Amino acid sequence: MTRSFDYDQSAELYAGSGTRRGAGPRYLRFPSAAEAVRYAVEELPRPQLRYSSVEIGDERFEGDAIMQLYLSTDYPLARASH
Numbered sequence: 824m825t826r827s828f829d830y831d832q833s834a835e836l837y838a839g840s841g842t843r844r845g846a847g848p849r850y851l852r853f854p855s856a857a858e859a860v861r862y863a864v865e866e867l868p869r870p871q872l873r874y875s876s877v878e879i880g881d882e883r884f885e886g887d888a889i890m891q892l893y894l895s896t897d898y899p900l901a902r903a904s905h
Contacts, residue, residue, distance in 0.1 A: 839874020
Protein backbone atom coordinates (compact mmCIF):
# COMPACT_ATOMS: atom_id res chain seq x y z
CA MET A 824 0.00 0.00 0.00
CA THR A 825 1.41 3.34 -0.94
CA ARG A 826 -0.50 5.50 1.52
CA SER A 827 -0.75 5.44 5.27
CA PHE A 828 -3.51 3.22 6.58
CA ASP A 829 -5.03 3.44 10.06
CA TYR A 830 -5.30 -0.12 11.39
CA ASP A 831 -6.87 1.17 14.62
CA GLN A 832 -10.21 2.09 13.03
CA SER A 833 -13.18 -0.17 13.70
CA ALA A 834 -14.08 -2.46 10.81
CA GLU A 835 -16.72 -4.83 9.51
CA LEU A 836 -16.05 -8.12 7.76
CA TYR A 837 -18.47 -9.55 5.23
CA ALA A 838 -17.43 -13.14 4.64
CA GLY A 839 -18.04 -14.23 1.07
CA SER A 840 -19.78 -17.36 -0.07
CA GLY A 841 -16.83 -19.07 -1.70
CA THR A 842 -17.51 -22.20 0.37
CA ARG A 843 -20.53 -24.25 1.34
CA ARG A 844 -23.52 -22.53 2.91
CA GLY A 845 -23.63 -22.29 6.67
CA ALA A 846 -19.84 -22.43 7.00
CA GLY A 847 -19.75 -19.76 9.70
CA PRO A 848 -20.72 -16.16 10.31
CA ARG A 849 -21.24 -13.96 7.26
CA TYR A 850 -20.89 -10.61 9.10
CA LEU A 851 -18.54 -9.73 11.95
CA ARG A 852 -17.66 -6.41 13.56
CA PHE A 853 -14.15 -5.76 14.94
CA PRO A 854 -12.79 -3.01 17.20
CA SER A 855 -9.85 -2.54 14.81
CA ALA A 856 -9.15 -3.00 11.12
CA ALA A 857 -6.03 -4.96 12.06
CA GLU A 858 -8.16 -7.57 13.83
CA ALA A 859 -10.63 -7.78 10.92
CA VAL A 860 -7.77 -8.25 8.44
CA ARG A 861 -6.13 -10.87 10.67
CA TYR A 862 -9.38 -12.82 11.00
CA ALA A 863 -10.06 -12.69 7.26
CA VAL A 864 -6.59 -13.95 6.32
CA GLU A 865 -5.92 -16.41 9.14
CA GLU A 866 -9.37 -17.83 9.91
CA LEU A 867 -11.34 -17.87 6.67
CA PRO A 868 -10.73 -20.64 4.15
CA ARG A 869 -8.69 -19.22 1.24
CA PRO A 870 -11.56 -19.60 -1.29
CA GLN A 871 -13.85 -17.66 1.04
CA LEU A 872 -11.33 -14.82 1.47
CA ARG A 873 -11.49 -14.23 -2.28
CA TYR A 874 -15.19 -13.31 -1.98
CA SER A 875 -14.95 -11.42 1.32
CA SER A 876 -14.68 -7.73 2.07
CA VAL A 877 -13.53 -5.60 4.98
CA GLU A 878 -15.19 -2.21 5.35
CA ILE A 879 -13.40 0.54 7.24
CA GLY A 880 -15.34 3.77 7.26
CA ASP A 881 -16.25 4.50 3.64
CA GLU A 882 -13.54 2.24 2.22
CA ARG A 883 -13.99 -1.35 1.11
CA PHE A 884 -11.19 -3.87 0.65
CA GLU A 885 -11.79 -7.20 -1.07
CA GLY A 886 -9.81 -10.41 -1.54
CA ASP A 887 -6.30 -9.46 -2.67
CA ALA A 888 -6.56 -5.98 -1.13
CA ILE A 889 -7.20 -7.59 2.29
CA MET A 890 -4.10 -9.71 1.79
CA GLN A 891 -2.07 -6.60 0.87
CA LEU A 892 -3.14 -4.96 4.14
CA TYR A 893 -2.06 -8.09 6.02
CA LEU A 894 1.32 -8.27 4.29
CA SER A 895 2.05 -4.56 4.63
CA THR A 896 5.10 -3.57 6.70
CA ASP A 897 2.72 -1.27 8.61
CA TYR A 898 0.52 -4.17 9.77
CA PRO A 899 0.64 -3.91 13.60
CA LEU A 900 -0.20 -7.46 14.76
CA ALA A 901 1.96 -10.58 14.81
CA ARG A 902 1.27 -12.77 11.81
CA ALA A 903 0.59 -16.48 12.10
CA SER A 904 3.51 -18.71 11.27
CA HIS A 905 2.60 -21.19 8.55
